[in-house]
Amino acid sequence: MIRNYERTENRLNKLDYVLNRWTGEGTSNDVPRVTAGASSNNVFSDYFVEDASFLRIQNVQLGYTLPLNFIKGMELSKARFYASVNNIYTFTKYRGFDPAANSGDPISGGIDYGFYPNPRTYMLGLNVNF
Numbered sequence: 001m002i003r004n005y006e007r008t009e010n011r012l013n014k015l016d017y018v019l020n021r022w023t024g025e026g027t028s029n030d031v032p033r034v035t036a037g038a039s040s041n042n043v044f045s046d047y048f049v050e051d052a053s054f055l056r057i058q059n060v061q062l063g064y065t066l067p068l069n070f071i072k073g074m075e076l077s078k079a080r081f082y083a084s085v086n087n088i089y090t091f092t093k094y095r096g097f098d099p100a101a102n103s104g105d106p107i108s109g110g111i112d113y114g115f116y117p118n119p120r121t122y123m124l125g126l127n128v129n130f
Contacts, residue, residue: 001052003096005114017095052099052112054092060085078129086121 021031063082071079092099098117102109 001050001094001099002111003048004111006048050094052094054090054094054099056090057088060088076128076130080127082125084123087118
């Protein structure tokens, strides 16, 4: 994956790995200096290319269906409580926002333009059948 948003938008907030940036002789040779000046280190290089392999826990739902003898007096045929979490965690070493970033354009696969990652959502619910 190419972190293209970082290469072309040098005035945006950076992730925490830039804290290990080059600040002078004897410092990091892995992360370039941070600047928004005329020489802003945005020439394409392998620095912006990373392995974006990932494993994602996408959906988990836990529910409980009330027993029939408990709901019979309420004229219900079924009652179920549930809690659900979507987009729980992504295991990856990719430094960008989302290793699955994709614009949908067939010729730009593998290029991260800085899309926001999918949000984690929590849901509580009740299913009732009459």
